[in-house]
Amino acid sequence: MNSGFPDGEQDTKSIGINEMPLTISIDELDKSLVLSRKKRNALYDDIKASIREKGLDHAPVITKMPSQDAYVILDGGNTRLQILKELYQETGDKKFYYINCIFSPW
Structure with a gap:
């Protein structure tokens, strides 16, 4: 797990006061059970x-x-997560394995 986004690759203007940028692998992310x-x-x-x-x-x-x-994932995203897993499996490209996220404390 890496903290922060590399060199401004992600706009962080919408990050809330208790939130922080975080780059994680798809293996560290489970699907949301909400909706x-x-x-x-x-x-x-x-x-x-x-x-x-x-x-x-x-x-x-x-x-x-x-x-x-x-x-x-808090805001939906099960489809996106499944697609990222498929694309990584199909291509082996790390751009589908590590994703920039916004971490919000529980």
Whole structure:
């Protein structure tokens, strides 16, 4: 786990007072159980193509429950996480393995 974003690659103007930038691997991030989809996102292929081409549009907000080892995404993002895992498996490209996030304390 690395703290901070490399050389301003992510706009941090929207970070709240108790939040901080954090770069983590997809292995450190579990899917959110809040509002979890029952079916595949209808825009899955479009989202995957977009992430393949230009990466994530914004840094997901993540947190960690005190009793858990893994981080979870606070603002949805299960589709994006699944796509990142697929793209890393397909390509081996580290740009899909490490992602810039905004950590918000639990």
